[in-house]
Structures are given as C-alpha cells and as structure tokens.
Amino acid sequence: MAQSGSPRYKVVVCRNLGPDVMPLLESRHELELVIWPEDRACNRKWLLENIPGATGVIVMLTDKVDSELLDKAGPSLRTVSTMSVGYEHIDLKAVSKRGLKIGYTPDVLTDAVADLSVMLALMAGRNGGIGYSLVLNGGWPNFSWAPFGLCGPQLSTTVLSPTRKVGFIGFGRISQATLSRLVPFGITHCLYASNPSSPPNLQHDAELQSKYNLKAVLKVDLDELARESDVLIVLAPGGPSTYHVVNEDFLRKMKKTSVLVNTSRGTLVDSDALAKALREGWIWGAGLDVVEGEPNVPKDHPLVKEPKCVIVPHIASATLETRKHMATHAAQNLIAAILGGDMPAQVDLSAFSLIPPC
Amino acid sequence: MAQSGSPRYKVVVCRNLGPDVMPLLESRHELELVIWPEDRACNRKWLLENIPGATGVIVMLTDKVDSELLDKAGPSLRTVSTMSVGYEHIDLKAVSKRGLKIGYTPDVLTDAVADLSVMLALMAGRNGGIGYSLVLNGGWPNFSWAPFGLCGPQLSTTVLSPTRKVGFIGFGRISQATLSRLVPFGITHCLYASNPSSPPNLQHDAELQSKYNLKAVLKVDLDELARESDVLIVLAPGGPSTYHVVNEDFLRKMKKTSVLVNTSRGTLVDSDALAKALREGWIWGAGLDVVEGEPNVPKDHPLVKEPKCVIVPHIASATLETRKHMATHAAQNLIAAILGGDMPAQVDLSAFSLIPPC
Known part of the structure; x- marks a missing residue:
C-alpha cells in the first residue's frame, strides 16, 4: 500500500x-x-x-x-x-x-450484435460478398446483366412468396432483438430451439406473436427448425452442449434457398459440413461473424474458399x-x-x- | 401475318x-x-x-x-x-x-430495393466491406483485436446515443419501405427532401410519424438533410433535375459519423466528391448499388479505391x-x-x- x-x-x-x-x-x-x-x-x-x-x-x-x-x-x-x-x-x-x-x-452489446445479424442475413442471401468482390476486383465493366444474374432469395416476403420463417438456435435477448428487426421485412413465423430441458415459455411466445402480428412464435425441435427456416440465426452460448449443433445432418435438412447466420460462437457450426453444404447447394448462403478456431482462419480455410460464405472477423459488437x-x-x-x-x-x-x- | x-x-x-x-x-x-x-x-x-x-x-x-x-x-x-x-x-x-x-x-421491386438499402446502410457503417475483404485475403490470423478495432457507428440507438435520424432524398414508395425496415433499429427522426415544387403532405407525414412512433417525419431542405442525417439514403429518380444533388457542398455539411447509401441512379452522386469525402473523413462510409457511368467502374475508379466505400453492381432488384x-x-x-x-x-x-x- x-x-x-x-x-x-x-x-x-x-x-x-x-x-x-x-x-x-x-x-x-x-x-x-x-x-x-x-x-x-x-x-x-x-x-x-x-x-x-x-x-x-x-x-x-x-x-x-x-x-x-x-x-x-x-x-x-x-x-x-x-x-x-x-x-x-x-x-x-x-x-x-x-x-x-x-x-x-x-x-x-445486444443491439450491435442484432444489427450485424441482420447485415449478415442480407449479405448471405443477396450475394453481398460476391457482388462487392466483383466490383473491387474490377469485374463490373465486364459483368453482363442477366435477368437472374446475381439473384438470391429475398429476405422480404413477396406476393409470390408470402411466407417467411426465421429460425433461431438460442432465443435469448439478442435473438429477440434480431427478430424485432426482421419483422418489417414481412417475417411470418418465428421458430426457435433452445435448451431442451427448459419448457417453452408459452405466455411470452404468445405475447411476441401478438406484438409482432406473426402467425407463430414456437419452440420446435432441431429437425423442424432445419426443415422450416428460411433464415436460420445461431445465437446460443458456446461450450460442449452446443458443439456442432449445426452439423451435416442438420444442414442436409435445410431448404436450398435458406441462409445461415452465426453471430455467437464458432463451435456451434461444423465448418467442414457447412463448406460442403454451400459447395453442393444444400443451402443458399451463410453469413458468419465467428468461425471455429478463429482467428486461425486462413485464406485456404474451406469456408473462406466458398463464394457464398460471407465472413467478417468477429465484429458483432464492434460499434x-x-x-x-x-x-x-x-x-x-x-x-x-x-x-x-x-x-x-x-x-x-x-x-x-x-x-x-x- | x-x-x-x-x-x-x-x-x-x-x-x-x-x-x-x-x-x-x-x-x-x-x-x-x-x-x-x-x-x-x-x-x-x-x-x-x-x-x-x-x-x-x-x-x-x-x-x-x-x-x-x-x-x-x-x-x-x-x-x-x-x-x-x-x-x-x-x-x-x-x-x-x-x-x-x-x-x-x-x-x-420495392421490397427487394428496400432490403438492399438496409444491407448497404449496415455494411457502410459496420465495416462490412473491410471486414469481409480482410478475412477473404487471409488477414484474420494476424488481425489483432482492439477495443475500437473495426468499429463503426451503430445503426441502432443506444443508451449513450438515443437519437438516430434517417434522411431520404426522394420519399416515394421505396424510401417508405426502407423507413419501415429501419424503425426497429430505433430510428427516432425521418427527414426527407423531395421535389421542391411539391408541398409536403403533412397529413401523410403525421400518419407515418404516429404509425412508427417517431419524433418527426419532416420534409426539409437539402442543407438540413445533410447536416442532420445519421443515415442518408438516396432514392430519387435520375435525370437533369437530380444530377449531382449529392455534391461536395452537400457532403461537407454531413456528420463525420454519417453513412450515405445510393440505391437509385448513379447520376445523383458526384463520385469524385464522394471519394474525397471518404478519403478526408467528412462522412463515415458509403454503400452504393449504382455509380455514375456504370458498368464502366474499373478497379482504379476513385470510389472503388476507397476502403470505406462498399459497392455492389446494381443488384438492388436482384432477388x-x-x-x-x-x-x-x-x-x-x-x-x-x-x-x-x-x-x-x-x-x-x-x-x-x-x-x-x-
């Protein structure tokens, strides 16, 4: 002293x-x-x-x-x-x-992470990475417009596709802040999977459903979450209980037009399985703020090599x-x-x- | 016949x-x-x-x-x-x-363009381009986390900055669809400039203000729009009457933490002035779906060379x-x-x- x-x-x-x-x-x-x-x-x-x-x-x-x-x-x-x-x-x-x-x-950091989750969902669907790279590398002058060129699935509902289901792995504060931001895009259903030992909070879900005028806010199992989600956002804690919850089995069940976002911890997603899913078109795209083993994610990492994978270096709270x-x-x-x-x-x-x- | x-x-x-x-x-x-x-x-x-x-x-x-x-x-x-x-x-x-x-x-195409406008607003603020490029080019392993590294202005309001003003040049259907998507980010004010010969539609503005629980929806002059907007979105028709409406004079009045988005026509923004504004830090960042003279926007275009300028090749309707x-x-x-x-x-x-x- x-x-x-x-x-x-x-x-x-x-x-x-x-x-x-x-x-x-x-x-x-x-x-x-x-x-x-x-x-x-x-x-x-x-x-x-x-x-x-x-x-x-x-x-x-x-x-x-x-x-x-x-x-x-x-x-x-x-x-x-x-x-x-x-x-x-x-x-x-x-x-x-x-x-x-x-x-x-x-x-x-709730709002900063929710903001970045929306950014990554949009970038993953709308060829945000591919389009940006194309211009940066001098490709625009030779980029020939085509009716379906650089098209991706639309986050907003449309007359021709009036249903949009957003799925969450983990449904805490950040997931709910992200949901609130997606509502005006026309989201119709919110599905979530969370700790299997916790019963769903039916009253809270009903309140959210009513507040946002959704058709459903529903706790579901991982199978249903994978099959039904148009946008799937991973926002659960890391650790052994959530290790590789998004694995090959899960990804194979997802829609071909769906996008995956991870703004929580890299360990929840099996990188090799996700790279395969993107390469073979099981899902449309991915937006990742975190990758297992980061920051050791070099240029030849299987996910960095996938054009439809948008990765940013763990900046979800960086405002x-x-x-x-x-x-x-x-x-x-x-x-x-x-x-x-x-x-x-x-x-x-x-x-x-x-x-x-x- | x-x-x-x-x-x-x-x-x-x-x-x-x-x-x-x-x-x-x-x-x-x-x-x-x-x-x-x-x-x-x-x-x-x-x-x-x-x-x-x-x-x-x-x-x-x-x-x-x-x-x-x-x-x-x-x-x-x-x-x-x-x-x-x-x-x-x-x-x-x-x-x-x-x-x-x-x-x-x-x-x-209203919803597709509104979606992309939100994506570009987020990317321009949150170093979406810089962060994505860093990982793509193998820079993550050597990217040293810092308390304020890769930080940008937050789109959402926070306790420490409870006001967010979004400005629009042009306030038609797409601007209003974009506004609706920004509301849950905590936007507090909506300012817009439109055809000077048209009087503001006060009743419509009051209805929007009430619907979205904003502090103001207000038609203003370009000076006020430039000075006040945290996010400025250009969504007006091209042509002589809007040519270079965002010029050096306009950009010099903007906030250092503001971001500019153009999802309408390239001619509304003076590319050289915007490149200078980004280089000298008059504004924070820009997200552009359109650039004057496109698609002849080569790798050495002044805007392509600006790290804080995110450009995608006119894909706003590409869903x-x-x-x-x-x-x-x-x-x-x-x-x-x-x-x-x-x-x-x-x-x-x-x-x-x-x-x-x-």
Missing part, C-alpha cells in the same frame, strides 16, 4: 480504453495506473512483470487470467474486470477460490457506441470493486465455481 | 426469361417467338436482323429501343415490353410518335422472387398489348412524349 497522499491501489490496465473512458480511471487519485502502452494485445511477459502487488486488473478477451497470473499478483488482488461479455479466458475456479470479484460487460459502453462498464466495475459502490455487472461465481476450468 | 393455324404474331424476345416464365409466352400459340439464344445481353445486329415484321418485342435495360430499331421493325410493331422499372433505354418520343404501347415493371415477378409482368404486358386484356403496367406516354430523348 502506498502512503497517504500518493496513489494507494495499483491497477494494471491491459489495454488503453480510449480518450473517452481513460479519464474515468485517471481521475481517481486513489488508483495508481499501470497501462500497457501499445496498441495491440497486451504482452504476457509484461503483464506478469507488472501484476505483482496489483489490487485490480482490467483485461480483454485476449488476456488469459489463470493461476499463474493470480499467484504473481499476490494477495493484494481484489478484482478482475474484463471488457467482454464472455469470460472463457478467466479461470473461474481459480478466481473463485481466491474470493475475487469478476466484472464483465453483458447486455450492452463505437457499444465498445465505449463496454469500456465504461469495465472501468466502472473495477472502480466499484476497489473503491466501493455497485458494479454494473459482476459474474456470479456461486454458479460457476464448480465448473472445471477449460 | 401468318396464316390460320400457324403462329400469327412474331415476337422477338431479347433474353430468355427462365423456365418459370417462358411457358407463359410459349403456351400462346398465336405468338411466333424468336428468342435470343445466348445467356448474355442480346446482340444488336441479331436484334436488327430479327425485328422486321415483329408485332412485339421484349427488351431488357441493355437493349436500346431507338428510331433505327423501330424503323427496322416496320408498321407491324405494336408494343415494346421492357423487363425493368426504368425506361432510359427507350426513345419515348419515337415510340410515342408511332403509337406503340410500352410495358414496364414498376412496384414489384429470385422479384426478377421472376418482373419477367412475368414483362410477358403479361406483351401478351395483353397484342392479344388483348389489361397490361399490368403501361408507361403513360402522354406524360413523357414531350421529353426530348436522351
């Missing part, structure tokens, strides 16, 4: 949080900030060298919080604040054992507003955990302390 | 309309069909050789209908049916002089459903004009016969 009048609590900040948010920390003179100075992921060696004696640390998804780091920090450490909604990088058992408070940043909000919450979580007050969002370790670290 | 029992009316079809629509024509035994056999734009020489004696012709935007063609056709010609909403390729004065009926295919609908209307227009009955959509030549051909 530092002496009176000088900074009292050492805080390691693994990434500059930007000119809007850093002043929240800098204005707290009780904190002695040690900030990773570069504009790239924090170096592990630097972190291990600087963590001893810290009371708090602000980390990103790229910073592993494990026993080694916690041991180096020593008994002064009270809190780990991550600027992320996920905490796969934090060894929950190890932090729980030490009685640390873990701050994270859920909820604030100026949302990231600023996440950074603000990360700073506030840390300040509250050290100086007192309510943390905007704290991981409930009582529920997670029994899960073995992975 | 052919004899009884054999085809009576020669019809030249400049493009195969696909297996769903060609039977509409083939089943009419009164028609003798002469069909351009290749899967590319109809050859002018072939068209001139085959048009003599025709009663009708089905054309695409790529087929110029001028005095030369009409003279070659001769007095038997009664109708020109174009599979397009625009008719810039048809010399209206020349066809009007000959008393021909012109069929076209408006309205049916399977809409193009089939357009092809169906083109066939029905021709059949009705020759064999009797109502044409689904006929160009009102009384309004256009005084416009000099361009």
Whole structure:
C-alpha cells in the first residue's frame, strides 16, 4: 500500500480504453495506473512483470487470467474486470477460490450484435460478398446483366412468396432483438430451439406473436427448425452442449434457398459440413461473424474458399457506441470493486465455481 | 401475318426469361417467338436482323429501343415490353410518335430495393466491406483485436446515443419501405427532401410519424438533410433535375459519423466528391448499388479505391422472387398489348412524349 497522499491501489490496465473512458480511471487519485502502452494485445511477459502487488486488473478477451497470473499478483488482488461479455479466458475456479470479484460487460452489446445479424442475413442471401468482390476486383465493366444474374432469395416476403420463417438456435435477448428487426421485412413465423430441458415459455411466445402480428412464435425441435427456416440465426452460448449443433445432418435438412447466420460462437457450426453444404447447394448462403478456431482462419480455410460464405472477423459488437459502453462498464466495475459502490455487472461465481476450468 | 393455324404474331424476345416464365409466352400459340439464344445481353445486329415484321418485342435495360430499331421493325410493331422499372433505354418520343404501347415493371421491386438499402446502410457503417475483404485475403490470423478495432457507428440507438435520424432524398414508395425496415433499429427522426415544387403532405407525414412512433417525419431542405442525417439514403429518380444533388457542398455539411447509401441512379452522386469525402473523413462510409457511368467502374475508379466505400453492381432488384415477378409482368404486358386484356403496367406516354430523348 502506498502512503497517504500518493496513489494507494495499483491497477494494471491491459489495454488503453480510449480518450473517452481513460479519464474515468485517471481521475481517481486513489488508483495508481499501470497501462500497457501499445496498441495491440497486451504482452504476457509484461503483464506478469507488472501484476505483482496489483489490487485490480482490467483485461480483454485476449488476456488469459489463470493461476499463474493470480499467484504473481499476490494477495493484494481484489478484482478482475474484463471488457467482454464472455469470460472463457478467466479461470473461474481459480478466481473463485481466491474470493475475487469478476466484472464483465453483458447486455450492452445486444443491439450491435442484432444489427450485424441482420447485415449478415442480407449479405448471405443477396450475394453481398460476391457482388462487392466483383466490383473491387474490377469485374463490373465486364459483368453482363442477366435477368437472374446475381439473384438470391429475398429476405422480404413477396406476393409470390408470402411466407417467411426465421429460425433461431438460442432465443435469448439478442435473438429477440434480431427478430424485432426482421419483422418489417414481412417475417411470418418465428421458430426457435433452445435448451431442451427448459419448457417453452408459452405466455411470452404468445405475447411476441401478438406484438409482432406473426402467425407463430414456437419452440420446435432441431429437425423442424432445419426443415422450416428460411433464415436460420445461431445465437446460443458456446461450450460442449452446443458443439456442432449445426452439423451435416442438420444442414442436409435445410431448404436450398435458406441462409445461415452465426453471430455467437464458432463451435456451434461444423465448418467442414457447412463448406460442403454451400459447395453442393444444400443451402443458399451463410453469413458468419465467428468461425471455429478463429482467428486461425486462413485464406485456404474451406469456408473462406466458398463464394457464398460471407465472413467478417468477429465484429458483432464492434460499434463505437457499444465498445465505449463496454469500456465504461469495465472501468466502472473495477472502480466499484476497489473503491466501493455497485458494479454494473459482476459474474456470479456461486454458479460457476464448480465448473472445471477449460 | 401468318396464316390460320400457324403462329400469327412474331415476337422477338431479347433474353430468355427462365423456365418459370417462358411457358407463359410459349403456351400462346398465336405468338411466333424468336428468342435470343445466348445467356448474355442480346446482340444488336441479331436484334436488327430479327425485328422486321415483329408485332412485339421484349427488351431488357441493355437493349436500346431507338428510331433505327423501330424503323427496322416496320408498321407491324405494336408494343415494346421492357423487363425493368426504368425506361432510359427507350426513345419515348419515337415510340410515342408511332403509337406503340410500352410495358414496364414498376412496384414489384420495392421490397427487394428496400432490403438492399438496409444491407448497404449496415455494411457502410459496420465495416462490412473491410471486414469481409480482410478475412477473404487471409488477414484474420494476424488481425489483432482492439477495443475500437473495426468499429463503426451503430445503426441502432443506444443508451449513450438515443437519437438516430434517417434522411431520404426522394420519399416515394421505396424510401417508405426502407423507413419501415429501419424503425426497429430505433430510428427516432425521418427527414426527407423531395421535389421542391411539391408541398409536403403533412397529413401523410403525421400518419407515418404516429404509425412508427417517431419524433418527426419532416420534409426539409437539402442543407438540413445533410447536416442532420445519421443515415442518408438516396432514392430519387435520375435525370437533369437530380444530377449531382449529392455534391461536395452537400457532403461537407454531413456528420463525420454519417453513412450515405445510393440505391437509385448513379447520376445523383458526384463520385469524385464522394471519394474525397471518404478519403478526408467528412462522412463515415458509403454503400452504393449504382455509380455514375456504370458498368464502366474499373478497379482504379476513385470510389472503388476507397476502403470505406462498399459497392455492389446494381443488384438492388436482384432477388429470385422479384426478377421472376418482373419477367412475368414483362410477358403479361406483351401478351395483353397484342392479344388483348389489361397490361399490368403501361408507361403513360402522354406524360413523357414531350421529353426530348436522351
């Protein structure tokens, strides 16, 4: 502990949080900030060298919080604040054992992810990737217009095809925010599959159906979801229980004109099966913000090679507003955990302390 | 005229309309069909050789209908049916002089164009082009996550930025269909500029405001439109009166975080000014389905070179459903004009016969 009048609590900040948010920390003179100075992921060696004696640390998804780091920090450490909604990088058992408070940043990214889900659904259907590449590579002057050239399935209903079913794997906050955005496209049915052990919330579904004037909001099994969905959006947590839920068997059941969107975690979709499905035309297209094994998704990855697969590099929460909000919450979580007050969002370790670290 | 029992009316079809629509024509035994056999734009020489004696012709935007063609056709010609909403390729004065009926295919493409407008608004804001290119070119493995990396302005409102104004140049059917799709993103204000000589339809605007629970639906001047819009969507007709309405002066007034979308005609936007605006950061990004001078938009075009400009090759109506609908209307227009009955959509030549051909 530092002496009176000088900074009292050492805080390691693994990434500059930007000119809007850093002043929240800098204005707290009780904190002695040690900030990773570069504009790239924090170096592990630097972190291990600087963590001893810290009371708090602000980390990103790229910073592993494990026993080694916690041991180096020593008994002064009270809190780990991550600027992320996920905490796969934090060894929950190890932090729980030490009685640390873990701050994270859920909820604030709901709208940003829903927006990107709509973008990817449109791009996957409307040849957004192929059309963009064609112009970028100088192909437009020789691109001959054809009545059905670069056509794709229409997201909006039409007189000739008045039914559109959107399916969700996982039907939490982000799925429902995405659904609300798809309603004015003329979506008629919303189907979803979620935790098989949870019964459907019939009253909530009926309220949504009425609110959006849909023909159905219905929890269904994966078979029906695959067969019926025109647009299928994967928005469920990762982990063993959802591993490769979209596999060859699932994809073979989908409509030839359907599109698949994944804005949750790469592990839910079997990449090889999806590449085969696109190559052989089982489905129309795919829009992915996440891919299993990312960021190791090189140019010759089977999905990158599929023209009808649109991939963006995990940017679903990447808006100026949302990231600023996440950074603000990360700073506030840390300040509250050290100086007192309510943390905007704290991981409930009582529920997670029994899960073995992975 | 052919004899009884054999085809009576020669019809030249400049493009195969696909297996769903060609039977509409083939089943009419009164028609003798002469069909351009290749899967590319109809050859002018072939068209001139085959048009003599025709009663009708089905054309695409790529087929110029001028005095030369009409003279070659001769007095038997009664109708020109174009599979397009625009008719810039048809010399209206020349066809009007000959008393021909012109069929076209408006309205049916409203939803497809509105869908693409939303896609481009999202791509322009959310680095849809840059992110997609990065993965396609093998850059993901070396793409270092950063708190504000690949961030863009969020289309949806947030707690920290609760106001979103969408602006339209032109406020017809497609603009209003686009507005309806943006409402659940949290749009709060709708501003529009349209024909200066038309007074605003205050009652209609008030109805839209109430229907969508907006803070305003308001006709404004171009200055205010440029200054206030977070998303500006150009959806007005081409021609001299709208030429370069989005010019340097306009772009300089826009917000640095705003995005521009053009899904109407390339001539409305000054390409050089827009490239400068993107290069110098006057606006955030642009999404274009049309570019002045298209399809001659090569790889070194100033807009193609701008990373924050997403361009697709005029595919706003390119959905399977809409193009089939357009092809169906083109066939029905021709059949009705020759064999009797109502044409689904006929160009009102009384309004256009005084416009000099361009």
